[in-house]
Amino acid sequence: MSLSLADIRMRDPFVLALPTGGWALFGTTDAHVWGGPATGFDVYTSDDLQRWQGPMPAFRPPPGFWADTQFWAPEVFAHQGRFVMVATFASSRPQAGPRGIQVLVADAPTGPYVPWSDGPITPRDWPCLDGTLFWDEQGAPWLVYSRGAEGRPGGPPGLADGQMLAQRLAHDLRRAAGEPQLLFAASSAPWAQPMRLPPGVSPPEHLNLSKNPLFTDGPFIVRSPSGALLMLWSSFGEQGYAMGVATSRSGRITGPWVQQARPLWARNGGHGMLLADAQGQWQLVFHAPNDTPNERVQCVPVVMGDDNIRLVNEG
Numbered sequence: 001m002s003l004s005l006a007d008i009r010m011r012d013p014f015v016l017a018l019p020t021g022g023w024a025l026f027g028t029t030d031a032h033v034w035g036g037p038a039t040g041f042d043v044y045t046s047d048d049l050q051r052w053q054g055p056m057p058a059f060r061p062p063p064g065f066w067a068d069t070q071f072w073a074p075e076v077f078a079h080q081g082r083f084v085m086v087a088t089f090a091s092s093r094p095q096a097g098p099r100g101i102q103v104l105v106a107d108a109p110t111g112p113y114v115p116w117s118d119g120p121i122t123p124r125d126w127p128c129l130d131g132t133l134f135w136d137e138q139g140a141p142w143l144v145y146s147r148g149a150e151g152r153p154g155g156p157p158g159l160a161d162g163q164m165l166a167q168r169l170a171h172d173l174r175r176a177a178g179e180p181q182l183l184f185a186a187s188s189a190p191w192a193q194p195m196r197l198p199p200g201v202s203p204p205e206h207l208n209l210s211k212n213p214l215f216t217d218g219p220f221i222v223r224s225p226s227g228a229l230l231m232l233w234s235s236f237g238e239q240g241y242a243m244g245v246a247t248s249r250s251g252r253i254t255g256p257w258v259q260q261a262r263p264l265w266a267r268n269g270g271h272g273m274l275l276a277d278a279q280g281q282w283q284l285v286f287h288a289p290n291d292t293p294n295e296r297v298q299c300v301p302v303v304m305g306d307d308n309i310r311l312v313n314e315g
Contacts, residue, residue: 002051005297008044011287012073012130012218012271013297015049016109019078022047024109025297026058026074026085033292038071041087043110049277049299058111059085059104066119067091070099073130073218073271076109079141084173085113086131086143089120097124101131101145103173117174122167127158130271133173134166134221134253141169142253143176144183144221144231149195149213162186162216164233166253181254183231186214189244189259191266192235218243218271226306227251232284234270237263241270241290247307264309269298274309284311 010027018024025044032038040061044054059074061067067089074087083106090099100120104113122128122145131145147163163185168178186192194212217234224230229248236242242263248255265272269288277283284302287295301312 002053003044004051005299008052008055008297009293009295010297011292011295013285013287014073014075014273015275015285016076017275018045018109023049024076025052025054026076027287027297028072028074029055030071031293033070033072035069038067038069038089041071041074041085041113045110049283056110058106059087059113062114065115066096067102068093075132075273077133078109079133079173082107083109083113084116084133085111086133088129088131098127099148099150100124100126100128101143121169121174121176123180128165130218132219132221133169136253141171141173143167143169144219144253146216146219146233147180148217149215158213160211161214162235164216164219164231164257183253183255184216184246184257184259186216186235188257189235189246190261191237191242191244191259191263193237195236196240220273221253222274222304224304224306224308228307229253230307230309231257232264232272232274232309234272237266239266240268241288242266242268243270243272243284243286245309260308264302264311265300274302274304282309284309 013027016024023046029042041059042055043058044052046052070090072088085104100122103117105116106113134142149162150158164183165180167180170177215235220232231246243265244263245260246257272286284300
């Protein structure tokens, strides 16, 4: 069955260019995205980024898997002849620890993916989410991720000012190989504002949020044509969920990172990534609106400058 993006409910989309041509689309696809039992991750494929085939199961948890809820934000990368997925998982069992990012592996880009790391590779006492991979100039892999504004169930509330962190990984991606390094806090962006919920709506109790938190979500790393290192990331702005751009002054993943003054996308959408389509046009891929269950994948053309990204229709 051929589907358009308007037919696919998905959060946190990630598009992988397939080695044989075409594209694979991954994302948060569970019906019960915020709570309840999780199913796994699905994948869709396309020859033209317009019409999609699927869904097909990319990951289903094996018996005894530690996580059973909130399967979020899968991203897939080719590595050492195989394909690795980094994704966020949580458990309804307090003894399993807080939300974390685990590595999975498959022989084919569309899966099936199986666990590779021994549980989360993020710190076991921090609730973490939204991992992406980056390889530095020496070929060393890094995990870039958010330390969320949500706290551990039954513990103290989460951070009031969410953080973006980077952590070296072993070359086989099965474990951390260094301590987390703080890249920036959400408050470093002039456009970032505390999350605002509609009147009468309260955040889910299991998130254990701090009061009026600032969030960091959805990092994605890309080099500009001039070699500048840029990061897409998401938080909340004046018009709801939004995406901004940060630039590393050193050109290295450790920064220091400088925020663009205005968000790249301001209107109730975010958690984006970038790809160059078959014509070489850069596309910003993200979900909008941010309202469950109305999320859909959006593809918007952008221009990649020497040290910035802007929407085509903004000149």
